[in-house]
Amino acid sequence: MTASIPMADVDRQRLLFRVGEQRHEIDASQVLEVIRVPHITRVPNGPEALAGIANLRGKPIPILAMTKVLHGSATAVQNDGKVIVYDHGGALGLLVDDVLRLSTDTVSAPLHGLPALLDAAFKQTRLAKVEREHASGSLGGTQAEQTSKLIALLSFRVAGQLYGLPLDDIREVSGLREEISVFGNAPDSIIGIIPSRGGVLPLVSLASLLGLDSNQEGSTASFIVVVEHEGQLLGLVVNDLDVIRRLPDHAIDAIPAVLQKGRGDAQIEAIGRIAEGGQLISILSPEKLFGHKDVTQAIARNQGAKPMEATGTSSEAPEQFLIFQLGDETYGLPVRSVDEVVRVPSDITRVPGAPGFVVGVINLRGKAVPLIDQRARFDTPSTQQSAKTRAIVLTLGQLQAGFVIDGVSEVKAIASSALSEAPKFSSEQTDVFDRVAHIEADGRMILLIDPQELLSRAERDVVASIANDVTAAVGP
Numbered sequence: 001m002t003a004s005i006p007m008a009d010v011d012r013q014r015l016l017f018r019v020g021e022q023r024h025e026i027d028a029s030q031v032l033e034v035i036r037v038p039h040i041t042r043v044p045n046g047p048e049a050l051a052g053i054a055n056l057r058g059k060p061i062p063i064l065a066m067t068k069v070l071h072g073s074a075t076a077v078q079n080d081g082k083v084i085v086y087d088h089g090g091a092l093g094l095l096v097d098d099v100l101r102l103s104t105d106t107v108s109a110p111l112h113g114l115p116a117l118l119d120a121a122f123k124q125t126r127l128a129k130v131e132r133e134h135a136s137g138s139l140g141g142t143q144a145e146q147t148s149k150l151i152a153l154l155s156f157r158v159a160g161q162l163y164g165l166p167l168d169d170i171r172e173v174s175g176l177r178e179e180i181s182v183f184g185n186a187p188d189s190i191i192g193i194i195p196s197r198g199g200v201l202p203l204v205s206l207a208s209l210l211g212l213d214s215n216q217e218g219s220t221a222s223f224i225v226v227v228e229h230e231g232q233l234l235g236l237v238v239n240d241l242d243v244i245r246r247l248p249d250h251a252i253d254a255i256p257a258v259l260q261k262g263r264g265d266a267q268i269e270a271i272g273r274i275a276e277g278g279q280l281i282s283i284l285s286p287e288k289l290f291g292h293k294d295v296t297q298a299i300a301r302n303q304g305a306k307p308m309e310a311t312g313t314s315s316e317a318p319e320q321f322l323i324f325q326l327g328d329e330t331y332g333l334p335v336r337s338v339d340e341v342v343r344v345p346s347d348i349t350r351v352p353g354a355p356g357f358v359v360g361v362i363n364l365r366g367k368a369v370p371l372i373d374q375r376a377r378f379d380t381p382s383t384q385q386s387a388k389t390r391a392i393v394l395t396l397g398q399l400q401a402g403f404v405i406d407g408v409s410e411v412k413a414i415a416s417s418a419l420s421e422a423p424k425f426s427s428e429q430t431d432v433f434d435r436v437a438h439i440e441a442d443g444r445m446i447l448l449i450d451p452q453e454l455l456s457r458a459e460r461d462v463v464a465s466i467a468n469d470v471t472a473a474v475g476p
Contacts (some may be wrong), residue, residue, distance in 0.1 A: 422436060
């Protein structure tokens with residue numbers, strides 16, 4: 001974003017701007033700069049005047065719609081408008097239709113009491129951070145206790161078959177990009193290298209490594225799964241991202257020895273049994289994958305370039321986030337807080353008299369888990385359930401619940417330097433957003449969710465009671 005008007009030495013000057021058909025003047029000494037309308041990320045359940053947040057040189061700033069602040073009416077964001085970056089105890093963006101000029105002459109009625117108007121539209125109130133941290137900390141033990149005997153896997157599809165890798169070995173998952181540099185005279189499984197995080201990442205086709213037919217219908221490569229092993233990183237190209245699964249250790253069996261003799265089966269370490277639908281998942285071994293001769297060759301060919309840094313060699317360990325969609329918006333959750341991500345089944349038990357945001361209850365490995373409609377919670381237009389619809393299962397205190405979303409796009413490792421505290425949005429319902437991630441590569445800003453704020457304590461009690469009632473009615 002480039003400032004269109006430099007705001008230096010502006011004492012006693014006035015800035016004239018237009019909102020609708022009316023012109024207004026403000027003291028220019030409080031104006032930091034004027035910028036074109038950037039991409040604005042909507043904040044669900046924010047104050048009525050809040051258009052959203054925007055990226056100002058790597059920092060999130062709230063953007064207020066001045067049509068709402070001044071006239072009480074909201075209009076759609078106009079890309080040909082302007083944003084006045086105003087100092088109101090910190091940078092605040094004022095979205096206006098146009099900025100006309102900077103002058104020492106009074107040409108219109110000065111806009112008196114602007115700070116009071118902004119306070120009324122955007123109160124700076126929020127739960128104190130120490131209280132938030134205490135609330136989150138008091139709930140951490142139960143989740144670890146409930147999932148300690150479960151093996152976390154990222155599952156994906158290759159040539160129509162289901163595979164998984166231990167979540168701890170996954171650095172990130174992203175969409176397949178086009179800027180691939182190919183190696184000459186390389187095996188078919190070696191795709192090439194791509195630029196990534198100031199270095200390069202070697203890519204291999206997992207279908208080729210496993211000896212599968214990558215040309216069959218539905219086998220279009222779409223995602224890169226970045227695997228880390230002993231300080232080295234490798235990008236596995238797969239067809240489709242499935243879900244995050246947590247399987248009990250008793251549902252994972254060693255692969256029969258007879259299957260280890262196939263061309264690609266030696267990369268498989270175990271077979272997992274999925275209770276829902278009786279599916280099997282082939283669990284891959286990072287050690288065996290990195291020991292494959294094609295992978296060794298791909299890494300060797302990459303020696304002359306600076307590799308993408310692994311977590312263990314970086315000066316700051318990145319934090320992993322599950323990035324998901326609701327409508328046109330993108331949000332993130334810390335991966336460490338996610339129990340699992342599951343497909344939303346068709347056999348949902350509806351609960352008469354339940355709150356409107358409770359879709360129903362599903363059976364997850366013999367346990368009744370309530371489903372929460374996150375579209376309704378974030379004021380997102382409802383859509384029909386699709387093949388990409390998922391439920392993110394989280395543990396909140398004593399409650400385990402699934403939050404229905406439109407789709408999962410990636411698992412992303414984000415450095416702490418790219419994370420900042422979310423602006424103070426005033427509405428209690430926006431306390432759910434505690435941080436903002438700045439994705440430098442494409443200029444995106446992603447609102448990050450504090451999972452423990454997704455439901456209030458009263459709501460947790462109501463939803464937990466529903467789950468208990470269904471469990472009692474069905475029986476063990």
